[in-house]
Amino acid sequence: MIKANNIVKIYNQHKQNELKVLNGIDLDIAEGELCTIIGKSGSGKSTLLKCLSGLEGVTSGQISINDRDIQSFTSKETNEFRRQDIAFVFQEYNLIDDLTLHENIYLENEPTETIENLIDVWDIRKAINLFPMQCSGGQQQKAAILRALAKESKIIFCDEPTGALDGKSSQEVLTVLQAIQKSHRSTIILITHNEQITKISDRVITIHDGNKISDRKNVNVELAELLEW
Template sequence: MIKATNMTKVFNANKQNEIIVLKGIDLEITEGEFCTIVGKSGSGKTTLLKCLSGLETITTGEIVMNKKNMVGLNKKEVNAFRRSDISFVFQEYNLIDDLTLHENIYLEHPTSEEIESLIDEWDIRKAIHLFPEQCSGGQQQKAAILRALSKKAKILFCDEPTGALDGKSSKEVLSVLQRLQKSHRTTIVLITHNDQITHISSRVVTIHDGKKIKDEQNSRVEIVENLEW
């Protein structure tokens, strides 16, 4: 589903303030895999996620996603691919200020019974017709996650999706992600500081100083509901 070969990312190349963020990373993620990327702050996790998803261009190397060579696509083609095949959950929510939570969740997509059920299950129905600035961080984060799920994309990229949530809400969200992976074979690539999430992942990749230093299959994947939070 996703294959990166000798991927590098350099900011301010050939300038005095040049920063090499990714240093020759090889990574292959199969269809339906729940891959968690971990590492200390500044290790290159977020840049790796952005490069894999096409939000950032890579400096050298190759990325093939769903049989398409992303390096060979122009900006218009990359945007079209992202609209059709990829969903995102950002740490910053990225909700539209003048749309209600409900409007943000669906945008151009039709309403669905599954999403409406999650709105109730996640206890945000009371805020669903409010604007983002009127809602708590947790309510905004849940809306951002539901927006990604409503798209029903083949690949879901998540940047600290439970960062603004308490333990109970984190468990609810991760349970849905795990069900999505199993029932729809959605490929999930998630970066986090939360070690608990590594226990529910089928694959754990560790990044340090822009390099992949560990890549492990999880021999015993835990069910979210069985974990203590």
């Protein structure tokens, strides 16, 4: 489903402050996989996620999703791809300040029983009509995750989706992501520095200083609901 060949990403190329973030990374992620990309801060994992999702271009190399070269997309095709084919959970939440949490969750999508149930299960009903700046980081993070789930996309990119959550909330979110992966054969690419999350992943890729240093299949995938935090 997602293939990357020799991905290089350089910021400020040919300038004094040039910074090479990705050093020729190859990936081949199958449909329906929950793939975790792990690494320390500054390793390049978030940049890789943005490149794979088309949020940022690459300096060289090729990325294809469902045999479509996303580097060749026009601006219109890129916007349609982001709107129709993928969902993204941002580490910075990226909620719209003048919309309530409820409005942020659905945007152009219709409310569903599944999402409304999760609003209750995840205990954010009390904040659902507040604006993002009136909410805690955890409430905003849950809303951002629900916004991605409401799109019902076949590919979900997650940048540190549990970063602002406590152990119980992290377990709830990961349990839902794992369930969606299984029930909808969704492909989930998840960035983290938390080793616990690798236990529920089909695939674990380790990035260090812009290089892929390991890429392994997990033969003993655990259930998120059984993880100990």
